[in-house]
Amino acid sequence: MLERTPAIESQLLDTRRAFDSVAVDYDGPRGNNVLIQRMRRAMWEAVRDELPPGSRLLDLGCGTGIDAAEFARCGYRVTATDWSPRMVERTRELASLAATHARIDARHIGIHQLDRIEGEFDGIYSDLGPLNCVPDLEAAAAECARLLRPGGKLFCSVIGRICPWEIGHYALRGRFRRAWVRAARGMTPVGMNRHTIWTRYYLPREFYRTFAEHFSLCGYRALGLFMPPPYLVDYYRRHQRWCDWLGRLDDRLGAVPLLRGMGDHFLIVMNARSR
Ligand SMILES: C[S@@+](CC[C@H](N)C(=O)[O-])C[C@H]1O[C@@H](n2cnc3c(N)ncnc32)[C@H](O)[C@@H]1O
Numbered sequence: 001m002l003e004r005t006p007a008i009e010s011q012l013l014d015t016r017r018a019f020d021s022v023a024v025d026y027d028g029p030r031g032n033n034v035l036i037q038r039m040r041r042a043m044w045e046a047v048r049d050e051l052p053p054g055s056r057l058l059d060l061g062c063g064t065g066i067d068a069a070e071f072a073r074c075g076y077r078v079t080a081t082d083w084s085p086r087m088v089e090r091t092r093e094l095a096s097l098a099a100t101h102a103r104i105d106a107r108h109i110g111i112h113q114l115d116r117i118e119g120e121f122d123g124i125y126s127d128l129g130p131l132n133c134v135p136d137l138e139a140a141a142a143e144c145a146r147l148l149r150p151g152g153k154l155f156c157s158v159i160g161r162i163c164p165w166e167i168g169h170y171a172l173r174g175r176f177r178r179a180w181v182r183a184a185r186g187m188t189p190v191g192m193n194r195h196t197i198w199t200r201y202y203l204p205r206e207f208y209r210t211f212a213e214h215f216s217l218c219g220y221r222a223l224g225l226f227m228p229p230p231y232l233v234d235y236y237r238r239h240q241r242w243c244d245w246l247g248r249l250d251d252r253l254g255a256v257p258l259l260r261g262m263g264d265h266f267l268i269v270m271n272a273r274s275r
Helices: 006-022 034-050 066-073 085-097 111-116 137-147 164-172 204-211 230-238 240-253
Strands: 056-060 077-082 104-108 121-126 148-159 188-192 195-199 215-223 265-272
Touching: 006 085, 006 188, 006 195, 034 066, 034 121, 034 148, 034 215, 034 230, 034 265, 056 066, 056 137, 066 077, 066 085, 066 104, 077 085, 085 104, 111 137, 121 137, 137 148, 137 204, 137 215, 148 204, 148 215, 204 215, 204 265, 230 240
Parallel strands: 056 077, 056 121, 077 104, 121 148
Antiparallel strands: 148 265, 188 195, 215 265
């Protein structure tokens, strides 16, 4: 287990401040970046394919609560957690608007604080990158194993290391350092809203290695490989038909060996080993 040095504590606080600063208008006016929604749907389908409604889910890094609200609407019971108190407020607000609010328990807990949670879950999910911000992923893996029932499922959507779109987009504009930012090893500072998010990028195999002691691998697939990444949504709008065709390529080829190791994100599903 990694010792929580003052430097690590300060990185965690930087990341929390960064997400607090964007929480009010995170997701845009209608939460409708179509490229994000596409990746989100992959997570929703993966969870629904593996676990029946009524199952108990833990959301790690719930953000504004869009996933928690969707799963509650489908009949799941969700404990939604985030390290940013403003994001937790957004999740509570969203939950209070829904008829299903009784199925969502939103809590201000970071992934590095999972020892504060008790109980047993059928599934744990973390959508669109919160696990990239965790300084000690090994400790998080052990906590996830503790919190899942034997045979329970872990679903992680993680920011990948090789995003061909990003490399091409920035290299063509001569921004070579930005093009290769995901090649960095260890926690890397990434700017957002004049704050810093500390992020670590992973290849799927690299990510799985950290979990292998407690989890077996069910599978993984690329998200946003042929489709442009969400920050290029304006490109998507200008070339919608072409991009929708690329999206169909993502659906067909995203799980093919070699290709599945690339993409803006990857979705990895693991099974808790019996204790
Ligand atoms: C890119 S957002 C994704 C949010 C949400 N899962 C979604 O799908 O919209 C990343 C989220 O991770 C949260 N986060 C960052 N570091 C975290 C940590 N150490 N523990 C828990 N949440 C964290 C942020 O506050 C933010 O809400």
